Amino acid sequence: MVFYDTMARQKREFRPLEGNRVRMYTCGPTVYDYAHVGNFRAYVFEDLLRRWLKFRGYEVYQVMNLTDVDDKTIRGAQSEGIPLREYTDRYVKAFFEDLDTLNIERAEVYPRATDHVPEMVEIVQRLLDKGHAYRVDGSVYFSVASFPAYGALSGMNVDEVMAGARVEQDEYEKTDARDFALWKERKEGEPYWHSPFGPGRPGWHIECTAMSIKYLGPTFDIHTGGVDNIFPHHENEIAQSEAATGQKFVNFWLHCAHLIVEGEKMSKSKGNFFTLRDLIAQGHHPLAIRFFLLSGHYRHPLNLTQAALEQSRAALQRLWDFRDRLEREPGAAESHPEVIALLDRTYKEFIEGGDDDLNIPRSLGALFDMVREFNAALDNGLAAKPEIDRAREMLREFDRVLGVIEAREPGGDERIEALIREREEARKRRDFATADRIREQLRAEGIVLEDTPQGTHWKRV
Numbered sequence: 001m002v003f004y005d006t007m008a009r010q011k012r013e014f015r016p017l018e019g020n021r022v023r024m025y026t027c028g029p030t031v032y033d034y035a036h037v038g039n040f041r042a043y044v045f046e047d048l049l050r051r052w053l054k055f056r057g058y059e060v061y062q063v064m065n066l067t068d069v070d071d072k073t074i075r076g077a078q079s080e081g082i083p084l085r086e087y088t089d090r091y092v093k094a095f096f097e098d099l100d101t102l103n104i105e106r107a108e109v110y111p112r113a114t115d116h117v118p119e120m121v122e123i124v125q126r127l128l129d130k131g132h133a134y135r136v137d138g139s140v141y142f143s144v145a146s147f148p149a150y151g152a153l154s155g156m157n158v159d160e161v162m163a164g165a166r167v168e169q170d171e172y173e174k175t176d177a178r179d180f181a182l183w184k185e186r187k188e189g190e191p192y193w194h195s196p197f198g199p200g201r202p203g204w205h206i207e208c209t210a211m212s213i214k215y216l217g218p219t220f221d222i223h224t225g226g227v228d229n230i231f232p233h234h235e236n237e238i239a240q241s242e243a244a245t246g247q248k249f250v251n252f253w254l255h256c257a258h259l260i261v262e263g264e265k266m267s268k269s270k271g272n273f274f275t276l277r278d279l280i281a282q283g284h285h286p287l288a289i290r291f292f293l294l295s296g297h298y299r300h301p302l303n304l305t306q307a308a309l310e311q312s313r314a315a316l317q318r319l320w321d322f323r324d325r326l327e328r329e330p331g332a333a334e335s336h337p338e339v340i341a342l343l344d345r346t347y348k349e350f351i352e353g354g355d356d357d358l359n360i361p362r363s364l365g366a367l368f369d370m371v372r373e374f375n376a377a378l379d380n381g382l383a384a385k386p387e388i389d390r391a392r393e394m395l396r397e398f399d400r401v402l403g404v405i406e407a408r409e410p411g412g413d414e415r416i417e418a419l420i421r422e423r424e425e426a427r428k429r430r431d432f433a434t435a436d437r438i439r440e441q442l443r444a445e446g447i448v449l450e451d452t453p454q455g456t457h458w459k460r461v
């Protein structure tokens with residue numbers, strides 16, 4: 001299995017640092033608003049990575065932080081006149097609802113920044129003690145000049161970093177433009193914590209360092225994020241962590257590319273800015289959105305268009321129809337070697353795809369080839385029951401990674417199936433008026449019923 005490591009700038013063979021267990025850290029959301037669909041591209045990529053590692057037999061221990069204190073969360077709470085925690089709780093809850101909507105597996109731990117201030121203070125103190133940080137009034141800054149490896153991840157040289165460094169209004173006192181705040185002095189009206197450097201609040205970068213070290217140790221296997229995080233956030237994480245512990249921070253850095261909308265960068269001013277909830281409100285199926293987000297390779301920009309979402313919905317329907325067909329086909333009398341070979345080939349190609357830097361588009365290509373060829377085999381009476389059962393089992397197995405085939409419509413199937421049972425009961429007692437009413441009700445929702453000797457099947461059209 002190989003992954004492209006941003007630090008090495010090439011694909012490297014992946015092996016966990018310890019035994020079979022993969023320790024992974026993922027930069028999570030700032031909980032000040034609903035996450036936009038570009039954020040979910042990264043979370044779906046990380047979900048795929050996690051699921052792929054588990055599918056290939058590894059045990060995964062994943063940590064995703066929740067940034068619940070920063071300028072935006074503080075501003076949001078102030079504008080509503082409520083405590084910070086009450087404000088961020090709302091968006092933490094929304095975030096988890098959105099993860100469920102997209103069938104994203106939960107990480108093992110979701111530490112909140114405000115619950116880990118003592119751990120951050122301890123690392124800031126260690127950096128001060130080692131001469132990697134300095135105090136200016138009540139604030140503490142990391143001294144980039146004290147860490148010569150700075151810039152290795154992004155490949156930026158010192159001059160570029162200087163040119164790119166933005167001096168925030170409240171940071172004018174730092175001695176070098178590249179330096180960044182580890183601790184920000186208390187400001188009137190803002191939440192604060194006590195520390196040996198005086199009352200204040202932690203900087204954003206130190207949060208990920210403190211929480212990853214706490215839950216994963218000083219060195220762990222994989223750190224992920226969007227390409228936006230490479231500089232300065234991940235560069236700063238490396239500097240703080242390695243300066244504090246004296247050990248290598250991360251073995252593999254994986255970053256996913258942007259989501260663009262109709263070929264353009266998503267932005268509020270262009271009016272092409274969508275939350276996940278916006279897309280659902282437009283009538284897009286949650287799993288079609290998930291399918292779309294996983295259908296492009298994570299290192300390539302992905303272009304969100306109405307047509308792409310509709311194609312994803314159609315592709316999903318092909319998978320669902322195939323699944324349903326496998327469940328009801330009785331099978332041919334005897335097995336045919338070419339059908340067995342098709343299954344063998346598909347399984348091998350699916351695995352080769354994911355093992356090659358999580359090339360899920362390649363795995364999906366193999367899966368859709370199988371759907372087409374196996375359907376043809378069924379049409380021609382060439383697929384026997386053992387092959388049908390094996391194809392069905394392969395869908396279940398592949399779906400441990402894809403998460404779109406078995407779920408179909410989270411929370412929605414039961415209601416439809418209950419209505420179908422009600423209709424069958426009505427037909428049994430020859431109450432055709434009720435049976436027809438249920439059929440019409442479902443048809444109005446775009447669900448078509450098909451009565452076969454094996455029972456009634458349904459599909460969306």
Ligand SMILES: [Zn+2]
Pocket residue numbers: 026027028208233
């Ligand atoms: Zn982070």
